[in-house]
Each structure stands twice: as C-alpha cells, then as structure tokens.
Amino acid sequence: MPAERTKRAGRDVPQLVWTVPVEPISIETEGLATFSSSALAFDDGPPPLVDPSDFILFPPSDGCPPPPRKPAHTKKKPEDHIPRPPNAFILFRSSFIKSQHVPTEVETNHSTLSKIIGMTWKNLPDGERLLWHDKAKAALDEHKRKFPQYAFRPNQARSKSSTEKRKVREVGPKDHKRCAKIAELLVEGKKGQELDEAIQEFDKHHVPEVVTRFEAPLTARMYRRSSSAPIPDSGEILKRKKSRSASTQPATPIGSSAKSFPLPETKPEIQPAESFMSTFDQYALPSAPSPSLDFNTFSFDNHSSPLSMYHVCGPLSQPASPMASGDLLFNPTQSNHSNLSIDTSFLDNWNCPSPLSSESSMPATPSFIGSPVPAYNPYIFEDTLAKTFAGHFPAYPNSCEPQYAGTYEAESPSVYPIFDQDSCSQVHMANQDHDFSAFMASLPEYAI
DNA sequence: CTGAATGAAAA
C-alpha cells in the first residue's frame, strides 16, 4: 500500500490516537479520524496532545507500529538473540529512513543522516515527538509480552576492551551547517524533491565547513565557553571583557558527550575556509593586527614526537616570532621552536589540481565569488597541505591517502589548531598532551 | 565492524 507522500494539502492528517495500546494504529486517511474506543476511555482531561489542527510532519511509515523486526541481525549475534526494544528516537529514525524523506541526492551516508535526523528530532513539534514516545512505550509493552523473561544485559567484556584500546575510525567532521539546514527544511515540511532543490540551492552558496584536514579549530573563546572547560582559578584572571558577539552564538543545543578533549560544541564561527582565505589574503595586504602571544608562557611538548608540527595559517603578530611570515612550518625533528624552519616549498605546487575538481566526496566546490582572478581555492591549498604532510599525519584519515579510511588505532596526539576569532588567525597548535588549560590561562587577552 | 543520532536500562 502506497503511503501517500503527496500530502502538501495541510489537512489530511490523521487524528492521533494516543492511547493505542497494541494495534497498528488506526489512524486513517479519511478526513475524520475515528477515535478508537480506547482513546475515549478517559475523558477527564484534555487529551494532552496535539491540536487537531496540527499535522504530522513525518507520519510513521506503515511498517512501523510493530518493532520492525527485520531479518535477524546480519551476523555475529546468537540465533536466539533478542534485540532491545527500540526507543522513541530509534523508531523515528527507522521510519524516517524508510520514508526516504531525505533523497539520496541530498545525503546517503547514514552517519550524516543520523545527524540530520537527530537535529530534526529536536526541532520536532513536541506533540509529534510524543507520538513516538508513545509508540516506543507500545513497543516496549509488546516486547515485554513477547519476551517476558528478557532482560537487557550489556556486554561488559566489550566495555573493558573498548575503553582501553578502542579502535577509532576518525572520520571527517560532518558539515554541521548543512545538516542543520536540511533539518530546518525538513521541519518546514520540505522533503523529497522539494528538499533536494532547496539544498541544491543552499550548496551553491555554502562553503562546506569541512575543508581542513586538521581538527576543528578551537578558539580560546570557544574553549572557555565549553562546558567542560575548567573554571579558572581566582588567581588566574580572565578579565571578561564584554563580548559584543556573545549573541552570535547559534542557538545550538548543549553539546553531547563530554569528550576527553574540550572541543567546541558548535562549530567555530570562523570556518576553516575563511581562515585559509585570510591566509591567502595576507599575501596581498599585510595582515590585520593580531593579538600578541607570548610563546614563552607556554612550553611545547618536546616529546610529543612525530607531531611536533605547526601549521600557521593566519597572520601571526609576534614580531620577533620566527613564524611571523610563516605559512607552513613543519619540522618533525625539532622541538625547539626557536629553530623552526619554514618550508614554503609546497607553494611551488600551488596550482596542483584539486582532487575536488574531478571527483570527490565534497559537494560541488562553490565558486569563490568575490575573489578575483587567481581565485583562491582552499581545497587546493588543503590538498597541498596534505601532501606536504603525507606520512606525518597518521591521525588524519582525510589526508590524501585513501588507506586512512580504514579502521585503525588512533594515534594519541591529535593536533588542534587554535584560532583567534577576532583576527581569524591561527595562533597556536596544541595536542592533547599539552596542559591546555594552563596554556589558555596564559592568554589573558583572549578572555571573553 | 564503525559511525552517527537519542534514550532506556544496566553496571
């Protein structure tokens, strides 16, 4: 039975039957919903639900009410394994995928889809989310009835090994803004072809955030905002100067998991592309003033070995700094920054073809409107960077070497570029081994 | 097998 995905006309929507215990919901099509008897069981309160005038954004796909007992898990599970009952979100996701609200032209990757669906979920009208919680409850009841003896038994053996040496496939960060846009369009009711068109338009002007192969830039401000950022000691003063851009913080839900390292919860306001752009700009006009940074207050980690590397992509102010004019510094054998050499040889390959021009996982490269002739293409720049670092970057699967795509044991020190938001310049590189708080605390001028 | 999301349930 074809679900009518041709709604558009506001009305149609099925009246909700909240108390539905078991039956595949009897919502149905014809204009007036018939109330199931159970729904009428209690009339002493307003059914806590949705206005009849509301309509459902994402109607459950028909196979929904019963837990989509699929072909028993592909593998590796005992034949008698009983899966957990699905929770509300899982049900929603499952139905969402089945309905193909997001056409494959827009996104096929399920990790990204999860992100999009998660965002959509949060933006869902409360009433509609309730519907899924209700279904989850029904599924749970059903599950209990079906497997009365069932008890969830998380595999502890797994937890042991996984915390100690976890295999991590580092995957490029998703384009948060694009996901958010898709989610936004979805809750506006756009799906399928309509969504595709809207996103095509969006992609035309949107500079993908994921340009750099480095970790997401971390600014001092973001760091301080981070919930996991340590509260500075009374001694260590962060004079909070009024931040005029405080309101620019996107209304993004509080970050999810507390990672071992305080990454920003939202993408930094400055995008890597923009920062690279500014790098390029500095050739033309010598640089905005950037905050002075006393490198003496911070000691680089001398034994962090293969990754003692500095990638300077913005104007560095430190007048006497050896990096002042540096574009790229890489010196794996030297840990003393006073001896760093500047390798600009990669610039010779400046025009090497971008992988993106041919085929790429990247959405169509936006033409960098506004930038005249020697249009600066950050992708090319990035590609050049990656080549320069090829072999030195075990932790970066997105480097130009495809074999990084696989699973591997993450190398411990990941490198984090630190940007100053105001000057849009990268001021430092840190890895997890550093005492990051101390470093941050040493930079009062970066205080909020 | 992993990653992504959220949430229930267990350790």
Next chain:
DNA sequence: TTTTCATTCAG
C-alpha cells in the same frame, strides 16, 4: 555516572 545497544547501511 558511564556504558551498551537498540536502527541503518555505506565505507
């Protein structure tokens, strides 16, 4: 508090 595992399937 922290971890697993429900769904999905390309990589």
